[in-house]
Amino acid sequence: MNRFHEKVALITGAAQGIGQRVSERMAAEGAKLILVDRSDLVFEVQQQLASTTQVLALTADLEQYEECSRVMQTAVERFGRLDVLVNNVGGTIWAKPFEHYQASQIEAEVRRSLFPTLWCCHAALPFMLEQGSGAIVNVSSIATRSLNRVPYGAAKGGVNALTACLAFETAGRGVRVNATAPGGTEAPPRRIPRNGAEQNEQEKLWYQQIVDQTLDSSLMKRYGTLDEQAGAILFLASDEASYITGMVMPVGGGDQG
Numbered sequence: 371m372n373r374f375h376e377k378v379a380l381i382t383g384a385a386q387g388i389g390q391r392v393s394e395r396m397a398a399e400g401a402k403l404i405l406v407d408r409s410d411l412v413f414e415v416q417q418q419l420a421s422t423t424q425v426l427a428l429t430a431d432l433e434q435y436e437e438c439s440r441v442m443q444t445a446v447e448r449f450g451r452l453d454v455l456v457n458n459v460g461g462t463i464w465a466k467p468f469e470h471y472q473a474s475q476i477e478a479e480v481r482r483s484l485f486p487t488l489w490c491c492h493a494a495l496p497f498m499l500e501q502g503s504g505a506i507v508n509v510s511s512i513a514t515r516s517l518n519r520v521p522y523g524a525a526k527g528g529v530n531a532l533t534a535c536l537a538f539e540t541a542g543r544g545v546r547v548n549a550t551a552p553g554g555t556e557a558p559p560r561r562i563p564r565n566g567a568e569q570n571e572q573e574k575l576w577y578q579q580i581v582d583q584t585l586d587s588s589l590m591k592r593y594g595t596l597d598e599q600a601g602a603i604l605f606l607a608s609d610e611a612s613y614i615t616g617m618v619m620p621v622g623g624g625d626q627g
Contacts, residue, residue: 537616553622589624
């Protein structure tokens, strides 16, 4: 398949996990890539893919609007256009019942899992509207209906609303906006954890409750693979989904989120 031949795609959170696998598969299908992450590990992915396609790697803190704007401007200056944006930054930082969150932790969860997507959409949109085409895929989560992750679920609910509202605004101007909602996903251990503090016994129990609920809610009773998540993202980003916009696609083995 060569669905992204000569297309320019920017993937955030590209240093590991779903973002890395999306980058690898888009490279294999001909995309020119801009890989963005807050970690220097993103340069390892760039080196891995450099023999396959043109790749620009950038480090940025996408919780800050100025950084999102810089990234989009740099991408367009390098490649002349921006065809695909995959907003993959986000993830649960803490896992516990809502009454145990500190106010600062609630704010941190929302900043991590909503604002990078919100800011990147806003920063990329002028370039896509000017060229009259573009596909945005936001990575949400089925955790909008789950336990021990209320702030994260609220942030991803915001991503779902952003996806629907922005699709309304841009459908007539050539820009499609969709989202996937991943369920539990098997992935190698994170090389840079979202929360560096070691879990105590109570926190391990709360996290195990998430695992149990995720498996119970999935009709397939298993976690998905990185390729199963990436496949849905690539489909929505490609011209095969040219008549689809404003959709949040659950990818959770039958769990609708």
